[in-house]
Amino acid sequence: MLILLELCLASYLVCGKTLSCKQILTSTTSLTLPTSTIAPTTEYVEYIPGNINLLISVPHDGTVKLETIPDRTAGIKINGMCNYNTLGINLNAVNPSDICKIVTGRDLYASDIAKTLLQEYQTLSGFTAMPHIVIANLHRTKVDFNRGINEAAQEHPLAETIYKDYHEMIKKVRQTFRGQGLVIDLHGQNHKQNSTELGYLWTKDELDNFDYTSPSSVKGLMKRKGVTAKEIISGFTSLGYMLEEAGYKAVPSNRQINPGSDRYYRGGYITQEYGSRDGGNIDAIQIEVPSEIRYEGGPEVNAKYGRKLAEIIKTFFEHYY
Numbered sequence: 001m002l003i004l005l006e007l008c009l010a011s012y013l014v015c016g017k018t019l020s021c022k023q024i025l026t027s028t029t030s031l032t033l034p035t036s037t038i039a040p041t042t043e044y045v046e047y048i049p050g051n052i053n054l055l056i057s058v059p060h061d062g063t064v065k066l067e068t069i070p071d072r073t074a075g076i077k078i079n080g081m082c083n084y085n086t087l088g089i090n091l092n093a094v095n096p097s098d099i100c101k102i103v104t105g106r107d108l109y110a111s112d113i114a115k116t117l118l119q120e121y122q123t124l125s126g127f128t129a130m131p132h133i134v135i136a137n138l139h140r141t142k143v144d145f146n147r148g149i150n151e152a153a154q155e156h157p158l159a160e161t162i163y164k165d166y167h168e169m170i171k172k173v174r175q176t177f178r179g180q181g182l183v184i185d186l187h188g189q190n191h192k193q194n195s196t197e198l199g200y201l202w203t204k205d206e207l208d209n210f211d212y213t214s215p216s217s218v219k220g221l222m223k224r225k226g227v228t229a230k231e232i233i234s235g236f237t238s239l240g241y242m243l244e245e246a247g248y249k250a251v252p253s254n255r256q257i258n259p260g261s262d263r264y265y266r267g268g269y270i271t272q273e274y275g276s277r278d279g280g281n282i283d284a285i286q287i288e289v290p291s292e293i294r295y296e297g298g299p300e301v302n303a304k305y306g307r308k309l310a311e312i313i314k315t316f317f318e319h320y321y
């Protein structure tokens with residue numbers, strides 16, 4: 001069983017595709033390895049099945065620039081609302097205050113962190129526990145999987161199909177969770193602060209003002225376990241505390257309870273949609289890994305962080321779920 005699982009992971013890590021991994025997993029019927037009846041419908045979404053109520057989503061590290069889908073463009077405000085169907089409109093002639101900006105940059109090497117994390121998680125659990133992983137392979141110039149569909153796919157039919165494929169996978173994996181669960185939405189930022197930003201949906205202003213009254217993406221956990229916001233963001237079992245203990249800067253954390261003058265991402269569409277802000281017992285946390293760790297330090301810095309993050313997420317998950 002261990003050999004096959006390692007073989008599966010090795011093939012996965014070498015070729016970077018899910019297919020060979022899934023083939024090994026599903027063809028080995030006598031094993032108690034994760035098998036799955038759910039699968040993406042397009043080749044632009046990868047899914048590695050897991051066997052615990054933990055899902056890692058990597059929406060922004062895709063590399064495929066499908067020529068049949070035009071590059072996404074900025075939108076225009078119409079009656080205060082952003083409209084992204086701008087075909088034939090000269091955006092240069094539009095008043096800059098009426099432009100809805102978009103982001104098209106990749107979160108370079110975020111998926112490498114997810115793959116290292118997966119391997120390490122299994123090793124640490126004695127090959128008994130495996131998180132689910134959903135990775136987007138399409139480049140962000142074509143679809144932004146962490147936005148609402150209008151901004152994400154800009155009314156292009158194939159872009160919409162691939163966008164829906166990604167979100168259906170998250171929804172289907174969530175449906176397999178019995179009881180409480182956790183979605184980690186893994187990203188990368190270039191804020192040049194060498195700090196991991198943890199997003200629970202509290203805004204920068206709310207964190208700076210110690211105002212935790214608005215519902216977070218871990219509202220379910222806070223209610224279920226009676227945990228305060230302060231414990232969530234800086235307690236001994238918080239992701240921020242454990243990252244700091246491991247030698248990585250994190251915000252919010254025990255060391256830095258709020259962003260202050262730093263730039264900060266609070267959590268995007270996936271964290272808003274698939275966490276417990278609007279109810280339920282499945283939480284979500286956005287993790288934004290800095291460029292210093294993802295690629296500026298080279299592959300070993302990236303891999304070392306992935307292994308440590310596996311340990312930290314495993315501790316957090318086992319404590320709260």
Ligand SMILES: [Zn+2]
Pocket residue numbers: 060107146186187188
């Ligand atoms: Zn991102």
